[in-house]
Amino acid sequence: MITVRTTLLVCGFAALTACGGRDVILPGERVDIRDGIGSEAVDTAEANQSVPISLPATQANANWTHRNGSAQHRLQHPAYSGSLTPVWTADIGSGDSRRARITADPIVAGGRIFTLDALSQVVATSTSGATLWARDLTPGIERGTDASGGGLAFAGDRLFVTTGFGELTAIDAATGSEIWSQDLDAPGGSAPTVAGDLVYVTSRDSRAWAVEVDSGRIRYAVDGTPSSSNFAGGAGAAIAGDLVVFPFPSGEVMAMFRQGGLRRWSSTVSGERDGRAAASVSDISGDPVVDGNRIYVGNQSGRLVALNATNGDRIWTATEGALNPIWPEGGSLFLVNDLNELVRLDSNDGSRLWGTQLPVFVEKRTRRQRTIFAHYGPVLASGRLIVASSDGNVRLFNPQDGSLIGQAELRGGAASNPVVAGGTLYIVTKRGQLVAFR
Numbered sequence: 001m002i003t004v005r006t007t008l009l010v011c012g013f014a015a016l017t018a019c020g021g022r023d024v025i026l027p028g029e030r031v032d033i034r035d036g037i038g039s040e041a042v043d044t045a046e047a048n049q050s051v052p053i054s055l056p057a058t059q060a061n062a063n064w065t066h067r068n069g070s071a072q073h074r075l076q077h078p079a080y081s082g083s084l085t086p087v088w089t090a091d092i093g094s095g096d097s098r099r100a101r102i103t104a105d106p107i108v109a110g111g112r113i114f115t116l117d118a119l120s121q122v123v124a125t126s127t128s129g130a131t132l133w134a135r136d137l138t139p140g141i142e143r144g145t146d147a148s149g150g151g152l153a154f155a156g157d158r159l160f161v162t163t164g165f166g167e168l169t170a171i172d173a174a175t176g177s178e179i180w181s182q183d184l185d186a187p188g189g190s191a192p193t194v195a196g197d198l199v200y201v202t203s204r205d206s207r208a209w210a211v212e213v214d215s216g217r218i219r220y221a222v223d224g225t226p227s228s229s230n231f232a233g234g235a236g237a238a239i240a241g242d243l244v245v246f247p248f249p250s251g252e253v254m255a256m257f258r259q260g261g262l263r264r265w266s267s268t269v270s271g272e273r274d275g276r277a278a279a280s281v282s283d284i285s286g287d288p289v290v291d292g293n294r295i296y297v298g299n300q301s302g303r304l305v306a307l308n309a310t311n312g313d314r315i316w317t318a319t320e321g322a323l324n325p326i327w328p329e330g331g332s333l334f335l336v337n338d339l340n341e342l343v344r345l346d347s348n349d350g351s352r353l354w355g356t357q358l359p360v361f362v363e364k365r366t367r368r369q370r371t372i373f374a375h376y377g378p379v380l381a382s383g384r385l386i387v388a389s390s391d392g393n394v395r396l397f398n399p400q401d402g403s404l405i406g407q408a409e410l411r412g413g414a415a416s417n418p419v420v421a422g423g424t425l426y427i428v429t430k431r432g433q434l435v436a437f438r
Contacts, residue, residue, distance in 0.1 A: 067325060207223055324377060390430060
C-alpha cells in the first residue's frame with residue numbers, strides 16, 4: 001500500500017526531475033515589465049510646452065530665515081546675478097557618512113550664514129567666508145554619531161535649531177551661546193518655523209509642538225496620525241495667516257490656530273506612483289508652501305496637492321511627487337519630482353507644462369544601478385531656476401521651457417537646497433563645506 005508520505009516523496013522527486021529539464025523559450029517580442037511604469041506612459045518630449053511666463057520684478061533680500069526663505073516657505077523672486085563663479089568655501093564641520101547626513105538648509109540673517117552639519121554642530125560664517133563661532137549641540141551623554149538630521153530657523157536675534165537627538169535649542173545669533181533647550185522626547189528632524197512668540201516643530205513621532213520663543217516652555221502639543229514610514233529631516237510647519245500648517249509622516253496635513261492649538265482642518269496627501277518601491281513611504285517631503293489662499297504640499301510617492309488655506313478643501317491633485325518645497329511664481333509651480341525631473345506645472349489646475357530629466361543613477365552600468373542622485377531646489381532667482389545636485393553640479397534652467405542655460409562644478413556634491421541672499425548663492429556640500437557663488 002502506498003502511504004501519503006510515500007506519495008509526497010514521489011511527487012517531490014518528480015518535480016525536482018522536471019526542474020532539470022530544458023526551458024521552453026517562447027517566441028515573440030521581449031518587453032521590459034517596467035515599460036511605461038513610473039513615467040505613467042507620458043512621452044515628456046512630446047508633452048513639453050514652451051509657455052511664456054510673466055515674472056514679477058526681482059527683489060533684493062538680505063535675509064533667508066527659513067527653508068525656501070520665509071515662514072510661509074515662500075519668497076518672491078529674489079535677485080541674483082546668475083553668475084556661477086565660486087567666491088569662497090568655508091568648512092562647517094562633518095559631512096555625509098554612512099551613519100549621518102546633513103539635512104539642514106543654510107540660513108542667512110544679520111550678515112551671517114548659519115549651518116548645521118551631520119553631527120549636530122552649528123556654525124556661523126561671515127559673508128566673506130570667515131568662521132565667527134561654532135557650537136556642538138550633542139547632549140553630554142551622547143556621541144555625535146548617535147543621531148543626525150535637524151534644521152534651522154531665525155527670528156529676532158535668535159537662531160532655533162532642531163537635532164536628531166530630539167532637542168529644540170535657541171541660540172544667541174551673535175555669540176553662539178545657548179539661551180534655552182527643550183527636549184521633545186523624539187527626533188525633531190524637521191526644520192523649525194518661527195512666528196510671533198512661538199516656534200513650531202513637527203517631530204518624527206508624528207507630534208506637533210508649539211514652544212515659547214522667550215522661555216522654551218511648551219505652549220501645546222498635538223498628536224497626528226502615527227506612522228513608521230518616515231525619513232530623516234522631514235517637512236516643517238508653515239504659517240498661513242492666523243493658522244500654522246503641520247505636515248506629518250503619515251501624509252496628514254493639519255491646520256491649527258497658532259496661539260491656542262485648536263484644530264481648524266486636516267487633510268491627507270495620499271496616492272502613489274505605480275511600480276516604484278519608494279512610493280510606499282507616506283512621509284511628506286515637500287514642506288507646505290503658502291501662496292495667497294493656497295497651500296501646496298507634496299510627497300515623494302508621486303502626489304502634489306493644492307489645498308484651500310481657509311478650510312483645507314482640495315483644489316486639485318497632480319500625479320507628481322515633490323522632493324523639496326515647490327516654488328510658485330508667475331502662475332506656475334516649479335519642483336523636482338519623484339522621478340528626478342525638474343517640472344513646471346500650471347498653478348490653476350496642476351497640469352504639466354514641461355519636464356526636464358535630471359541625472360538619476362550614480363552607477364553607469366544598468367545592472368548595477370542602485371544609488372540615486374539627490375537634487376535640491378529649485379529656487380527661481382532673477383529669471384533662472386537654480387538646482388543643486390549631489391552629482392557635483394549646480395545648474396541653471398530657463399523657466400519658460402526648462403532648457404539648461406548654465407552649469408558649474410560643485411565639488412563634493414550638494415547636501416542642501418540652494419539659498420539666495422544679498423545677491424549671493426549659498427550651497428552646503430556633502431563634504432561639510434559652505435560654498436558661495438556670486
